[in-house]
Amino acid sequence: xxxxxxxxxxxxxxxxxxxxxxxxxxxxxxxxxxxxxxxxxxxxxxxxxxxxxxxxxxxxxxxxxxxxxxxxxxxxxxxxxxxxxxxxxxxxxxxxxxxxxxxxxxxxxxxxxxxxxxxxxxxxxxxx
Numbered sequence: 001x002x003x004x005x006x007x008x009x010x011x012x013x014x015x016x017x018x019x020x021x022x023x024x025x026x027x028x029x030x031x032x033x034x035x036x037x038x039x040x041x042x043x044x045x046x047x048x049x050x051x052x053x054x055x056x057x058x059x060x061x062x063x064x065x066x067x068x069x070x071x072x073x074x075x076x077x078x079x080x081x082x083x084x085x086x087x088x089x090x091x092x093x094x095x096x097x098x099x100x101x102x103x104x105x106x107x108x109x110x111x112x113x114x115x116x117x118x119x120x121x122x123x124x125x126x127x128x
Contacts, residue, residue, distance in 0.1 A: 083109070 015023065059065050083106070090097045090105065097105075 015026075018026070060069075087102055089095070090102050091099075
């Protein structure tokens with residue numbers, strides 16, 4: 001009983017000392033785990049490494065798939081570069097924005113994730 005109280009006290013102290021961002025991350029993780037639906041139609045299958053590598057080789061030898069992989073890689077690289085570079089541009093002249101203001105601007109990315117999934121649900125419900 002004493003260990004449980006000590007453990008609970010330790011977790012509580014960590015929670016109270018954690019910055020607000022850490023608390024939000026922990027709360028979001030707990031919310032995600034609670035809202036996560038159980039998997040459907042999942043069957044556990046074992047796969048040998050040789051079979052796995054064969055499938056990769058097969059996918060990478062397909063020229064059509066290779067183009068899609070290349071496009072995805074390029075778009076991800078450009079997206080990452082723009083987001084990284086824009087931080088430096090916004091913090092310098094002529095904008096001179098602080099880290100907090102720049103972070104709020106980057107919240108648009110997170111809001112885009114939420115709005116696109118909400119939009120998809122609305123399309124499913126009401127149609128195009």
